[in-house]
Amino acid sequence: MKKYLFLMITLLLSFQLFAHGPTPQKVQESLVINAPADKVWNMVKDFCNIHNWHPAVEKTTCEKKGEDTFRTLVLKSGETVYEKLRGVDDDLMKLKFEIVKSPNPFTDFNSYLIVTKGSTDNESTVQWTARFYRLYKLNPPIPEGQDDATAKAAAQAIVDSGLKGLKKTLEAN
Amino acid sequence: MYKFFIVIVILALGALFTMNSPPNKAFITNQGEDTVSIINLDTFQVEKRIKVGKKPLGITILKNKSIALVGNVESQDLSVIDLKKNVVIKTLALKATPLGLTHNKDETEIYVTDWFNSQIFVINSMNFEIIKKIPVGKTPSGIAFNEKYSFIVISNRDSNSVEIYTEKEMRLEKKIMVGKHPYGISTEGDYIYTANVYDDSITVINLTNWQTKEIKVGDHPYNVIKINDQLFVTNSLDDNISIIDTKTFTEILKIPTGETPENLWVDKKNNRLVISNWGSDSISIINLHDMKNIKEVKSGLQSRAFGDFILN
Numbered sequence: 112m113k114k115y116l117f118l119m120i121t122l123l124l125s126f127q128l129f130a131h132g133p134t135p136q137k138v139q140e141s142l143v144i145n146a147p148a149d150k151v152w153n154m155v156k157d158f159c160n161i162h163n164w165h166p167a168v169e170k171t172t173c174e175k176k177g178e179d180t181f182r183t184l185v186l187k188s189g190e191t192v193y194e195k196l197r198g199v200d201d202d203l204m205k206l207k208f209e210i211v212k213s214p215n216p217f218t219d220f221n222s223y224l225i226v227t228k229g230s231t232d233n234e235s236t237v238q239w240t241a242r243f244y245r246l247y248k249l250n251p252p253i254p255e256g257q258d259d260a261t262a263k264a265a266a267q268a269i270v271d272s273g274l275k276g277l278k279k280t281l282e283a284n
Numbered sequence: 285m286y287k288f289f290i291v292i293v294i295l296a297l298g299a300l301f302t303m304n305s306p307p308n309k310a311f312i313t314n315q316g317e318d319t320v321s322i323i324n325l326d327t328f329q330v331e332k333r334i335k336v337g338k339k340p341l342g343i344t345i346l347k348n349k350s351i352a353l354v355g356n357v358e359s360q361d362l363s364v365i366d367l368k369k370n371v372v373i374k375t376l377a378l379k380a381t382p383l384g385l386t387h388n389k390d391e392t393e394i395y396v397t398d399w400f401n402s403q404i405f406v407i408n409s410m411n412f413e414i415i416k417k418i419p420v421g422k423t424p425s426g427i428a429f430n431e432k433y434s435f436i437v438i439s440n441r442d443s444n445s446v447e448i449y450t451e452k453e454m455r456l457e458k459k460i461m462v463g464k465h466p467y468g469i470s471t472e473g474d475y476i477y478t479a480n481v482y483d484d485s486i487t488v489i490n491l492t493n494w495q496t497k498e499i500k501v502g503d504h505p506y507n508v509i510k511i512n513d514q515l516f517v518t519n520s521l522d523d524n525i526s527i528i529d530t531k532t533f534t535e536i537l538k539i540p541t542g543e544t545p546e547n548l549w550v551d552k553k554n555n556r557l558v559i560s561n562w563g564s565d566s567i568s569i570i571n572l573h574d575m576k577n578i579k580e581v582k583s584g585l586q587s588r589a590f591g592d593f594i595l596n
Contacts, residue, residue, distance in 0.1 A: 133357045133383055133399050134315060134339045135562070137586055197503065197521065207503075207521060221504075221521060223543075240563055242544065250360075250381065250400050 131219045131244035136259055138266045141238040142274040146281040148228040148235040152204045154281060155224050155237065158182060158196050164280040165273045181211070190214045197221070210243075215269075217243040217262035239274055241266045308553045308596040311352055311365070312560055312567060313340040314584030320354055320363075321583045322370055323567065325551045325558065325594070328581050332370050336363040343591040344385040344394065349409060352595075353394055355382030362396070364412070367595060376412050378405065384427035384438070384469075385591050388451055395436050397424035404438060406454060418454055421445050426469035426478070426507070426590075433491060439466035439478050446478060446489060462487035463498055468507025468518075468547065468590070479505040479517060486517055488533065499533055501526040506546045507590075511572065516557060518545040525559065527575065541568040542580050547589050553596045560589040 144151055154164060159173035159182055170185040180196040192215075197207040203225065210220035220243040227236045243266055247257035255261075309331070310323040318340060322332045337356025340363070345352045351373075352365040362382060364374040380398035387394045387409065394407040397420075404424060406416040421440025424447075428437050434451040444464055448457045463480025466487065470477050476489040480498075486508050488497045502519025505526075509516055515528040518541070525545060527537040543563025551558055556578065557570040565587055569579045 133341060133381055135586075137316060137562075139563070203523075205523075223521075240543065242563070251358075 132248055134259070135219075135242045135244055136217070136263050136266070137240070137242055138263065138270050139238065139240040140270050140274055141236055142278055143229060144235050144237060144278045144281050145233060146235060147232055148204065148226055151235045151237060151277075151281055152201075152226040154277065155204075155226055156199050156201075156206050158199070158206070158208070164277045166276040167269070167272055215262075215265045216246055216256060217265055218246055219244050220266070237274060237277060239270045241270055306553070306596055307367075308551065309594070310549075310551075310558050310567060310589070311343055311345065311354075311593050311595065312583040312587050312589045313343055313354055313593075314565070314586060315339050315341055315562075315588050316565070316585030318356075319584050320352075320365065321587075323581055323583060325554065325556070325569070325596070328569070328579050330581070330583065333584060334365060334370060334372060336365075336372060337361050337375065341588050341590050342383055342385040342396070343589055343593050344387050345592055345595050346387055346391045346394075346409060347595060349391050351409075353385055355385050355396060357381050357383065357399070362407075374412065376407075380405065383425050383590070386427045386429050386436070388429055388436075389431050389434070393451075395427050395429070397427050397438055399423050399425065402440075404436075404449075416454055418449070420447055421459075425467045428469050428471045428476075430471040430476070430491070432473055435471070435491075437469055437471050437476050439469040441465050441467055441481075444480075446476060446487075448476075448491075458494060460489055460494065460496060462489070462496065468505075470507070470509045472510050475510070477508045477510065477515060479508045481505060481520075486515065486528070497533060499528060499535070501528075501535065502538070507548060509548055509550070511550050511557070516548055518548055518559060520544050520546055520562070523563070525557075525570075537575060539570060539575055540577065541570075542566045546587075547591070547593070549589075549592055549594045551594055551596060558594060560587040560593070562586050562588055 162168040162171045172183045184192040193212040195209045205225045207223045222241040225238045245259045245262040247253045308325045312321045319333045338358035340354045342355035350367040354363040362376040363372045366373045381400045382396045383399045384397040396405040421443030423442040425441045426439040436449040446460045463483035463485045465482040466478035468479040474491045478487045501517045503521035506518045506520045517526040524538045542561030545559045548559045555572045559568040
């Protein structure tokens with residue numbers, strides 16, 4: 112029995128060496144917001160205050176590690192998510208971040224938000240794109256809950272509720 | 285009358301040249317919709333979309349044989365496309381996860397990396413039979429053929445290594461450690477280049493003395509190719525490419541692309557660079573004379589095109 116246990120642990124550990132599978136999943140959504148682009152961008156790039164607009168987030172705590180900025184999100188569900196800021200570009204109005212650790216059923220989640228000016232001064236478009244992989248790193252059959260569809264549904268929910276929250280918050284004030 | 289004759293001759297010659305002008309097309313694997321888009325690089329028109337297997341990624345073009353091979357990672361097979369009719373004429377089951385594809389100089393053999401099973405396939409391009417399977421490092425990704433040395437070179441992403449095989453015997457000539465998570469690989473003359481995704485760098489391997497050099501580039505580089513005296517690297521999370529001078533091995537310029545640029549190849553006819561953008565479902569076309577963006581063309585969902593995707 113001990114032998115099998117050892118074998119299983121070895122197998123599990125060896126799976127961990129694989130970072131992810133060969134097919135990245137994608138969620139990309141856009142929403143028009145009735146607010147000036149600079150105002151929208153100021154809210155989007157404020158990495159340490161995402162709880163101000165994302166309805167799933169209760170609290171944000173930021174920390175610096177050398178040059179890098181990380182944030183810990185406490186979700187309304189009580190779970191926590193650890194994220195790394197990967198870039199803020201004021202010219203492109205683009206924010207990049209990575210989910211380092213989360214209870215979500217996906218891995219290697221990289222994401223960016225781009226704000227563009229709309230047809231009038233009081234209109235903007237926000238596009239949110241996420242690139243990530245399912246949890247299961249090997250060939251089919253894929254265990255339930257670790258497949259592409261599960262990963263995609265979770266990312267879709269984060270993006271959809273986030274964009275709606277951003278619109279609601281910005282159009283309210 | 286004489287003048288009229290000359291005009292007729294010129295017109296006839298013109299028509300002949302137009303008819304015989306070589307094709308100049310990009311074959312882009314669209315992983316989000318299981319298709320390959322055929323894009324005319326002179327007119328920027330998408331001429332056709334061909335349905336292939338599930339989650340196509342890698343591609344290699346055998347010009348003289350007039351076929352292209354596409355690797356479908358989820359259906360675990362290869363689609364063979366006839367380049368005269370632009371239809372899939374054969375599907376080869378592999379029971380493997382084909383990532384990178386390339387071929388030797390005389391187009392007799394096709395080489396495929398198998399991501400999950402850590403091996404490479406050698407396939408006969410006449411009858412499509414598997415000649416050999418060779419065990420390699422972990423998650424082999426990119427694969428390329430060096431014409432000068434007749435070497436097959438591969439990048440093993442999870443082993444952080446490059447392996448170099450001889451064409452004739454498929455004997456391991458050398459294994460070399462590179463940066464973290466080498467994905468794309470290319471080779472020309474005395475050099476091999478890898479894009480190291482987790483290190484934000486590329487590694488240059490000198491085949492004459494096995495020395496390596498690491499050069500920092502942008503965020504999550506995916507692939508690298510050499511054109512003339514410069515290296516072009518896709519920085520997938522920076523939405524741009526780095527241009528590196530091969531004399532000094534320093535970065536000289538960055539050029540914006542579409543979102544999440546992944547792979548790149550050269551349009552030799554027009555002296556342009558073509559880049560697949562996974563994030564914006566498109567290709568970017570850059571003029572190599574002045575390094576300016578000419579055009580972005582929508583290709584298909586999650587454009588990737590991992591390999592030598594241009595026919596000209």
